Amino acid sequence: MKNTTARGQECEKVAENHYRALGFQTVERNFRAKTGEIDLILSRGGLLLFVEVKGRRANWEQHAWLPNWGPKLKRLHATIRVYLQKKGGPPPSEQRIEIVFVTQGRVAARIEGI
Numbered sequence: 001m002k003n004t005t006a007r008g009q010e011c012e013k014v015a016e017n018h019y020r021a022l023g024f025q026t027v028e029r030n031f032r033a034k035t036g037e038i039d040l041i042l043s044r045g046g047l048l049l050f051v052e053v054k055g056r057r058a059n060w061e062q063h064a065w066l067p068n069w070g071p072k073l074k075r076l077h078a079t080i081r082v083y084l085q086k087k088g089g090p091p092p093s094e095q096r097i098e099i100v101f102v103t104q105g106r107v108a109a110r111i112e113g114i
Contacts, residue, residue, distance in 0.1 A: 011055030011102040012039050018100070018107045024049060033082040036075035041083070046093035050080055055102045073097075 016026060024042040031038045040051040052072070076097060084091060101108045 007055060008053075012053045014055075014102045014105060015051060015053045015100045015107060016040055016042075019049070019051070028083075031079070031083050033079050035078035035082055038076065038079050038083060043092070048092035048095050050076070050083075050095070050097045052076060052097070052099045053102060054099060 012029065016029070019040070019042050020026070022044070024044045026040065027043050027048070028041040029039070031041060038050050039053040040049075042049045042051065080095070080097070
């Protein structure tokens, strides 16, 4: 039985491979700041994509895909601001946040453009 950290890392790797197959390049993994963490930061063309990965051992019921994301999204937006400030330079031409749900070794669902 895997611990939570190992399962989380495995789910993040599945999500990263999914995006790499879509032509994205990994910019950073697990960026941490006092405001929170960004699981994956990816780029493709002028797009900078911030990805929150959620993993489960079993399939999700559809109603479980959309919990109350308000507080999490506030922390995520604050962490993105910290990341962009630390990175410096001009901001990317386009930025987007996505939530990816990984179960049983595959991406089960994505919520795009949050």
